[in-house]
Amino acid sequence: MLGLEIIEPGEVGILVRLGKAQEKVLQEGLHFVAPWLDRVQKFDIRVQKYEVEVPAETRDLQPVDAKFVITYRVKENKVVTVLREHGDLKHVEEELVSPQTKGAFRQAATSMNAQEMVTQRAELKQDFERELNDSLDKFGIKLLDISILRLEFGKDYQDAVIRAQMAEQQAREAENMVKVAKAEALAEQERAKGQALAEKERAEGKVTAIKKVGDALLSPGGKLFLQIEILEAWKEGGSKVPNVLVIGDDIPRLPFLVNTEQSNNNPLEDY
Structure with a gap:
């Protein structure tokens, strides 16, 4: 009389005959065994x-x-x-x-x-x-x-790691502060350069403007303008003409109006 053994998927069966494991491995499925002689040891081969x-x-x-x-x-x-x-x-x-x-x-x-x-x-x-x-x-x-x-x-190593991390963080913060300070100093230098350049340009503009005025006054039209100004001043001041000395052609710079502190009723005498 034979017995039946069912081997499930993911299993294999080892036939044990009279207490000794046999080399033959039973695969999944239905198997006939002699119950008075054999038994089947199932073994899971799944992961x-x-x-x-x-x-x-x-x-x-x-x-x-x-x-x-x-x-x-x-x-x-x-x-x-x-x-x-x-x-x-x-x-x-x-x-x-x-x-x-x-x-x-x-x-x-x-x-x-x-x-x-x-x-x-x-x-x-x-x-x-x-x-x-x-x-x-x-x-x-x-x-x-x-x-x-x-x-x-261990705790000692973990504490050492924490200390190292804190030191590294502090070093990074210090490095960032240095970078910020350098950036601010550089920005201040650039601002100072900009201000100096603006002052220079303003000064050069003033010199240029004065030179243009001087050139205009040294021109024939400028001399006529000065003469008219003198006449206008004489008219407004009555019979007394402002004492004026006009330095003109022989000096290649700006003309100057200088009080001579001497009475002169002829405003055009010097011309």
Whole structure:
């Protein structure tokens, strides 16, 4: 009389005859067995996830507390060997996955100091995965992925990191203050240059205007204008003509009106 065994998807069956595991692996589906002679040990070959906590030390002896999720599966062609040596998945995780994970991470941790472990996490994970994959592969376990859940350092190191961050922030603030001060000084210099240039242009404008007036007065029309001004002054002042000395053609500069302090009733005498 035969019995029936059903192997579900994601499982394989190991035929145990008279207490000894056989090399033949039963795939998913319906199988006939002799119940008085055989039994079937089912084994899950689907992807498994297992959490492992690992205390370790870095190369510079900083304590680090890590926690990982190890994603793995048992290789189908190694199921019989794994079952014989370790039993079901619970024993596989306790006797293989956990200790191999701890050993691989401690090996990777000693190759880095604490700062490198923080700044070079990708390299750390790569080294860790390589070590663990080599270790588990020897036992018929296929490593699929490692997820880092926690990577914490001791309090002394954390305090040192905080102090370093504060010092760096203060240095940046001081650098920004220096930049602001330099910018303000440069702006003040530019303002001063602008003001000096404006004063220079105003002074040059005045000189130019005076020169133009002088040139106009030295022209024939300018001399006539001065004569008319003298006559107008004489008319307004009565019979007394303002005492005026006109310096003209022989001096190539501005004409000057100078009080001679002498009475002269002929305003055109000097002309």
